[in-house]
Amino acid sequence: AGVSPIPTAQCGTVAVPIDYAKPEGAQAQLAVLKVPASGSRMGVLVVNPGGPGASAVDTVASMGAALADTDILRHFDLVGIDPR
Numbered sequence: 001a002g003v004s005p006i007p008t009a010q011c012g013t014v015a016v017p018i019d020y021a022k023p024e025g026a027q028a029q030l031a032v033l034k035v036p037a038s039g040s041r042m043g044v045l046v047v048n049p050g051g052p053g054a055s056a057v058d059t060v061a062s063m064g065a066a067l068a069d070t071d072i073l074r075h076f077d078l079v080g081i082d083p084r
Helices: 056-066 071-075
Strands: 010-017 027-035 043-047 076-081
Touching: 027 056, 043 056, 056 076, 071 076
Parallel strands: 043 076
Antiparallel strands: 010 027, 027 076
16 A cells, blocks of 8 residues: 555645756756645754655655654644755
C-alpha cells in the first residue's frame, strides 16, 4: 500500500539555475511539497532526506501521513524540495 493522500498538501515546482554562476541561463525545475500546520503555526521544518537520489517530496508525503495527528504537524509546516 502507498502513502495515504494528505488533503492539505500543496505541490509545485521552483525554478533554479543549472549554473549558479549564470543565474539568467538554463533553469531546472525542482519539485516542492508543503504540508501546512493544522493549528497555530510556530515555524517551518525543511526536510532533507539525504541522498543521493532520495526524494524530499516523497519523504515529506510519508512523514506527513505518519505525523498527521501530532503536535509537530499542528504547529509546523513540513516542506521538502527535491534535490537537483
